[in-house]
Amino acid sequence: MTPNKFKKLLTRTHFSKDLKNLQIGSDVRVAGWIEDFRDIGKLGFLTLRDVTGAIQSVLLGPNLEKAKTIPRQSSILVVGTIKPTKSREFEVEVSVKEIHVYSEAIHSLPIDPTGRIESNLDNRLDSRALDLRNPKISKIFVLRSQLLKIIRDFFILRGFIEVNTPKIIGSASEGGSNLFSFDYFKRKGYLAQSPQLYKEQLILSLDRVFEIAPFFRAENSHTVRHLNEFLSVDIEAAYLDYFDIMDIIEELVKLTLKHTIESGYHADLPNSESKSFLDVVSSPFPRLSYEQCLKDLGEMDEKVNFGDDLLDSSLRKLGEKYNSFYFITNWPLDLKPFYIHENDENPLLSKSFDLQYGYLELVSGGTRQHDVSKLKHRLQDQGLSIDSFTNHLKTFEWGMPPHSGCGLGFDRLMMVLSNLPNIREVVLYPRDTSRISP
């Protein structure tokens, strides 16, 4: 079979970003959309953009006449020759020989993807595909894609095996109120809110596992940092304790920060104008015990009693004192889920940590309880039914090694790295209590 006419028409030779490396006089075929067009008489300048950047193309004669008739944002192919340019914005320009329209944009458009006219977030999300033609928006998702690769490679290098745990689960074991439920072939099914039980089971044999996957929470809250579907980075490792996991996570978060700097994404973090990204990368994240936090807060006239959770207001104060990223360790056991190990030195405390960025919780982790009789007691203490954990508990009778792990909210990390105040900015099609489409 030979490629058909359609195929030949499609053949582009370069992305926008590649043109500056070509020799003057090279022939190119570049595809993208018309971002801008200026007609200055005998000459026209058309800015063609693709996801890798923009190029200036120069039109004369019939091509100029044709360009006048094509609406902005239409999808086109430009055939031409690389020429030097006088423009300050571009390194070269394309002298156009031929212009082909694949698909015309029908105006008026719901939002302005050049960003000149600002739209509110709701309107942008309603027209997300068009919103992404704004390079400021698309680069968030290019960064997101790069960081996912960096995170996976980081864990693979350290002997973690990627696993896929089920998103459909048969029991609402960790407390059912936050789970979406549905009919699953005459039984009740639920959407998983984390891979917690599965990843613990898997380290029995696979030793170190990670998963990056969507999870679901039926929580009826509407904030800038919660979504009902979110991407979670989960790890679990045998023979490591929570200090090891903190070391791993600190190294990982610094790596993502470093990449964000190097990719030129952002120069500064919010709430820490005095601290540059590079400072954060080069100094250790403070590790405060819960009890130290209470002490610090007391000194800041914020009284918190032992056993109380730390509210946003308290976390914001700690974030101001300790700057950007900090760990809170050794939380009261009662504040933590049943699977968290008690602390050896004080059984009222736990082997746990959260990684905070100011008030924002990014990571939660700890050493797990691997003694099955203690696990059963903890379940009872928390008013959970041992019977509904039968499948899980039996795996702890097969020689379950000690283990630790954590979950990182990837969308929240993206909020921090891209310095954006709303989690919806860094998710392509966010899901909240009032948004389920597009």
Next chain:
Amino acid sequence: MTPNKFKKLLTRTHFSKDLKNLQIGSDVRVAGWIEDFRDIGKLGFLTLRDVTGAIQSVLLGPNLEKAKTIPRQSSILVVGTIKPTKSREFEVEVSVKEIHVYSEAIHSLPIDPTGRIESNLDNRLDSRALDLRNPKISKIFVLRSQLLKIIRDFFILRGFIEVNTPKIIGSASEGGSNLFSFDYFKRKGYLAQSPQLYKEQLILSLDRVFEIAPFFRAENSHTVRHLNEFLSVDIEAAYLDYFDIMDIIEELVKLTLKHTIESGYHADLPNSESKSFLDVVSSPFPRLSYEQCLKDLGEMDEKVNFGDDLLDSSLRKLGEKYNSFYFITNWPLDLKPFYIHENDENPLLSKSFDLQYGYLELVSGGTRQHDVSKLKHRLQDQGLSIDSFTNHLKTFEWGMPPHSGCGLGFDRLMMVLSNLPNIREVVLYPRDTSRISP
């Protein structure tokens, strides 16, 4: 904060696979489970296994006495010294100085993870965590993890951006009968069965996207090749046609085959004993048009009328004739979803392809219809409601470029590569009409 006693106890120095590279006399601490133990009088041999392999440890005196009391499959730490060995199975052995038990296995065990006593698949899946202590089983999932990385890196190298599309969707647009539905904050939500519409929308701006994610089908069928939750590899690319996508997929599948050979996983493919894996990698996959298939089948006394789908029996015959992997192209348009482009040469046909492995469909793809008025006609022809596609169709009015893509069933590819007859073998916690836990 200083590492506590627990941490010190945990410190292992090596994985099993690393020991053969150490000098004789090196001190090691290796953690894992007791796979086997032989007491031959004054001497005992304990086989300790972790996910990377097994080691032989030799016990004397009090350590031998202690080892006699530890049930098999218990999780232990062995402290010892590397010694030369007379064993044919191992390259070195560990002379044990100290043995520590983390967690005892409680016998009897539901299955035998050494594989000496075979268990049926249902029992194995009921005790999946223990099943994975069988190295024949765990290596399937190590391969799976490696292939996921290979596939992602393949697409990233070719300019594809990884995206995360929503799994919760607001309308059952592609025909509702195969979707799980649930209450989503007083509205109806559905579980996505593919990222099809989202990935098409996204190439408007992101040009080339890929996603590897779980999707869901509420299909009430019980076969060896269907699951109700499955991992799908999806790509979509602007300015490419379906021949380009076939080239990309052929290269990718050959890469996964090559890795499977090189990792020593399997020497032969099923149903093609005469063809080694290497032959498959070095020759092009046959590309048969649907019409050629009808002709071939006619010659094999299997009459199929134009417009009829190809049944398993027909596909098996084609698989035997053309060996292992083959494409079927240019299916009748009526057999394909509304978003597939009609063929330029014959409007009754489509720009589509399936990649088959014998009777098993691994990939389905094609050039998409990007003309919004034609799309609307196709929806009407298929009895679908244009209104329920409003959000999707409007993106085609914003200068939608021509584009193509496909979806690959990753679990099915794993079946083929690992030469296993049931898709449940290659999924950690499979979900079918009768299985929702563990």
